Amino acid sequence: MLQGIRPSVHFRSQGYRMVKRKIYALILMFALAFAFFASAAETERPVIRVGFAQGLEMNIEQNTLNPTLHYLQQRLPQYDFVLEQISPVDTLEEIRKSKLNFFFAPSNFYVEIIHDIPLTHIVTRSTLEAENPARTxxxxxxxxxxxxxxxxxxxxxxxxxxxxxxxxxxxxxxxxxxxxxxxxxxxxxxxxxxxxxxxxxxxxxxxxxxxxxxxxxxxxxxxxxxxxxxxxxxxxxxxxxxxxxxxxxxxxxxxxxxYPDLVFVAVKGTPETIIKNVAIALLAMPDFDHYRWSIEDNYYAVRSLLEDLQLGPYAYMRDNTVPALFKRFKTEILTALGLILFLVLNELRLHWLVNRKTRELHQALKDKIAADKTLQSERKKMALLERNGVISQMSSIIAHEAKQPLGTILNYLEILRMKQEVSPEKDPIVLSAINHVAQQVGRLNSLVESVRNFAKKKENPLIPSDLVEITEKAIRSFRRNEPEYDAVKVNFLNGAGKALVRSDPVSLELLIINLLRNGAHAALEAEKKQKPFIKITISRIESSRFELKIENSGNVMTDEQMARLISLGESVKAEGLGLGLSIIRSIADHHSADLSFRKRKGGGVAALLEIDQLEIET
Incomplete structure (x- = not known):
């Protein structure tokens, strides 16, 4: 059984070794790939883009630009410095599009574009022939x-x-x-x-x-x-x-x-570390082709030159059109306009205040003059009242003292009349004269009594009477007793028929005689060569009132004369006391009549007396 198993074990061991070798191979491949990419990444350096405008100077690349970049590349090998040409036609737009880090520019160009493109000054080129980099x-x-x-x-x-x-x-x-x-x-x-x-x-x-x-x-x-x-x-x-x-x-x-020469500037967006490293390197750079880099940053002279020549940022000063001038001197113009507007408004305000104060002063003067006139008029009226009071007291005294002599005269006239009547040689002429004298003395006695009643403020009783008869009687008395006015023609026109009123006949006759006397005097004093006349008219003005109008010829009356005539008791005659006017006004008031005066067209005055008609009880 063991012999049967051995071949299987040997096969498994061999397969395991093959897999292990493959794993090692993959690990080695990944290591080699990582080392390759790491080496590639290590060799890739940041690119520093340095621009310059074409046409600056002939050989500027050989004597300035290339030596500078070559030195920077040696001092700063961690960066890759690249020189780029910029078109001089539209330099600003080219700078924006190319994304430069640094830029070579003449000092005047630097001053021109500093407001359009944020730049940081690094160094300024200075010739070895100059000690001051700002004056090279x-x-x-x-x-x-x-x-x-x-x-x-x-x-x-x-x-x-x-x-x-x-x-x-x-x-x-x-x-x-x-x-x-x-x-x-x-x-x-x-x-x-x-x-x-x-x-x-x-x-x-x-x-x-x-x-x-x-x-x-x-x-x-x-x-x-x-x-x-x-x-x-x-x-x-x-x-x-x-x-x-x-x-x-x-x-x-x-x-x-x-002025300062060529400048080397950093464009906005360049990292601060790079700017710092480049600045340090350039300041340490040795002299090159009779030049060196300096830290000079004073460009006031360049700005003054451009302003004097009206170029670069001051080119707008060459435009003298109205919009350009307004834009150029906007602050001054607005300030001047504001000042002018303020002065105009202030002047208008002053004129308004002066006019208002002037109007107030004129009005105050008018009011003062009117008050003075009113005061003067009131003083005149008070003086007239005082004078009339004195005259009234004198008239009362005279009337009182004349009462007894007039009574004595009447008594003697009565004795003469009685003696004449019983005398065998009675003379009708003497008797007639005695009767006429007695009649006139009686009339004078009635007038004295009326004056005494006026002074005493005692009113005579009003009785039914005919205004027409009283007027006719007054005309006859005026003609008989005022011969100096015979040249004045008196016309009487009765348009009311019988004019029954309630009156004191004697005082009413006195009123009419006074108006006739004043009218005749004014007619004779007229400057115009015309026949003096007085026109008397009685008419019915309402169903229950009569109007007695007495007009006279004469001079044209002024407003001042009419005001004096209408005022209380003031005569328009130089020698007049005004007593007659006061008396007739009192008589008119006693009869509840309205007395007024009007200018007459053509000269003279019209006196109008309006009196109520007598109401007859049925």
């Missing part, structure tokens, strides 16, 4: 040595010029700054400007062959050309040459101002 680059005006007509900067005006590129700091912009500093317009200084690609040899050849009167080179370019044998020192001459001892730059120059 300027311009040189040169012409052929045999041009005797060109001696200084002023002689270059109107000449033709050759330069490298319009954005070259040392090859053109610094030269324009010098022209600007000397008071000329750099845009109109040269008659013709030819921009060539390179300063050496393009600009040099253009001047030497006569294609241009003057050429512009960067500082130290002329020395390099002479040193390399491209031109002879005796073939050209420098125009507007500055004193070499005035600054630390040992190269000839024609510009007073000097």
């Amino acid at each position: 680059l300027g311009s040189v005006f040169f012409t052929k040595a045999d041009r005797d007509d060109i001696k200084d900067l002023a002689d270059l005006k109107g000449k033709s010029c050759a330069a490298s590129l319009p954005n070259s700091l040392g090859g053109w912009l610094a030269a324009l700054g010098e022209i600007k500093r000397n008071g000329w317009n750099p845009d109109k200084f040269f008659s013709k400007v030819s921009f060539l690609q390179f300063q050496t040899p393009d600009v040099l050849n253009a001047v030497l062959v006569g294609a241009a009167d003057v050429g512009v080179l960067s500082t130290c370019t002329l020395e390099n050309a002479v040193r390399s044998g491209i031109i002879s020192q005796d073939s050209i001459k420098v125009i507007n040459q500055k004193n070499e001892n005035a600054n630390s730059l040992k190269c000839v120059r024609s510009t007073e101002a000097l």
Whole structure:
């Protein structure tokens, strides 16, 4: 049985060894694959992309770019530095698309794009001919040595010029700054400007062959050309040459101002560790082709130059359209407009305040004048009242004292009349005269009694009477007792028939006589050459009222005269006391009548007395 089992055991042992060998082979294959990929991963280094714009300078790759990258590659072998050319036509867009880590740029270009693309300054190239890295680059005006007509900067005006590129700091912009500093317009200084690609040899050849009167080179370019044998020192001459001892730059120059040279910057997004390593390496880099890297970061002179020439970030200053000027001076314009608006509003406010104060002052003056007039009028009225009071007291005294003499006169007249009647030689004329005198004295006695009653504020009884008869009687008395007014024609028109009223006939007659006397006086005093007249009219104005109107000719009354006439007891006559007006007003009030005065068209006054009709009981 054992012999039968042995072959089976041997087979199993052999199969186990085969499987084991396969497992070892797989493990070895995985180990080799891992080692291969690890080695491949170890050899793959980060790529550092460094850009530069084409057309910067001739041989810049040989004297600056390649030496710099070669040194960085040696100092920082853990990175793979790659140099990439950027189109100078649309540099900003090219920088954004190419995803650069670092960038070589002229200092003026760096100042222009720093606001559009975030950059970090690393180092600035400085020539060994300069001690101050911020003052290493300027311009040189040169012409052929045999041009005797060109001696200084002023002689270059109107000449033709050759330069490298319009954005070259040392090859053109610094030269324009010098022209600007000397008071000329750099845009109109040269008659013709030819921009060539390179300063050496393009600009040099253009001047030497006569294609241009003057050429512009960067500082130290002329020395390099002479040193390399491209031109002879005796073939050209420098125009507007500055004193070499005035600054630390040992190269000839024609510009007073000097600027920083090429800069090396880091683009946003580059890791800080890489920037730090590159900066340390470049600062430790040895001199190369008469250059070195410096930490200089002062670009104020470049910004000032661009601002003076209105280029780069200051190019908007060349646009003098209204929108551009507004955008440029927006703050100043808005501030000025705000100030002007404030001044205008303040001026309007001041005018408004002054006008308001003026109106208030005028109104106050008007009110004061009106108050003064009112006070003066009230004082006049008080004076008139006082005067009328005095006159009233005097009238009362006179009437009281005249009462007894009038009674005595009547008594004597009665004795004379009785003696005349019993006398055998009775004379009818004397008797008639005695009767008339007695009648007039009786009338005078009635008037005195009315005056005494007026002074005592005692009212005479009102009796039924005819306004027409009273008016006619007053006219007759006026004609008989006022001969000085015979020239005044009196017309009476009765339009009411019989006008029965309740009145005191004597006082009402006195009122009418006073109005007639005043009207006749005014008619005679008229300036116009016309016949004086008085027109009396009685009419019915309502079913229960009569109107007595007495009109007279005369001068046209002023408003002031009418106001005095209408006021209490003030006469418009120079010699008038106003007592008559006061009396007739009192008489009108006693009869419950309305007395008013109106201007008459054509001159004169119309006095209107409105009195109630007598109501007859049936």
